[in-house]
Amino acid sequence: MKEIKIAASATLYKDINELPTEDKMLMHKAVEAREKAYAPYSKFHVGAALLLENGEIVLGNNQENAAYPSGLCAERVAVFYAGATYPGVKIMKLAISASSTTTKVDKPIGPCGACRQSLSEYEIKQKQPFPLIFMGEVGEVVKTASLLSLLPFSFDSSYL
Numbered sequence: 001m002k003e004i005k006i007a008a009s010a011t012l013y014k015d016i017n018e019l020p021t022e023d024k025m026l027m028h029k030a031v032e033a034r035e036k037a038y039a040p041y042s043k044f045h046v047g048a049a050l051l052l053e054n055g056e057i058v059l060g061n062n063q064e065n066a067a068y069p070s071g072l073c074a075e076r077v078a079v080f081y082a083g084a085t086y087p088g089v090k091i092m093k094l095a096i097s098a099s100s101t102t103t104k105v106d107k108p109i110g111p112c113g114a115c116r117q118s119l120s121e122y123e124i125k126q127k128q129p130f131p132l133i134f135m136g137e138v139g140e141v142v143k144t145a146s147l148l149s150l151l152p153f154s155f156d157s158s159y160l
């Protein structure tokens with residue numbers, strides 16, 4: 001028996017204004033997307049913006065449903081739209097922002113486990129890691145170098 005270490009590192013920015021120019025621009029797009037979220041049940045609004053290799057920016061936001069599990073998270077709306085519209089075009093980075101109409105979201109909100117799994121498929125497929133940049137409505141912003149760094153021991157096609 002031996003212990004192994006699982007390490008993830010990230011960069012923490014004090015707010016959106018501290019981000020490098022391109023990241024800041026993409027985060028503003030995520031905020032734009034967030035403002036159009038359809039979240040009448042949770043009141044929790046999430047926006048995602050993907051920058052693609054061809055320069056296109058693909059947006060997504062959470063789409064809820066009266067039958068709760070039938071809705072979908074912002075990140076998956078964005079990545080599935082990108083996969084459907086620009087198949088084979090690499091993802092360069094992903095920005096995510098979350099807010100709520102009932103509380104001020106002042107902590108960085110990382111993607112849920114199901115979104116991490118969905119996103120991992122694309123990172124593996126393109127053989128190139130893409131950074132994730134995420135925040136709440138205000139406050140600190142986290143930037144990770146890759147999706148897979150947030151998903152140790154992930155499930156992939158090699159197990160099939």
Ligand code: THU
Nearest residue numbers: 042044046062073074111112115
């Ligand atoms: N949500 C996202 O859009 N992305 C996540 O990564 C976590 C949660 C959405 C789903 C639901 O509409 C609302 O936030 C509350 O869970």
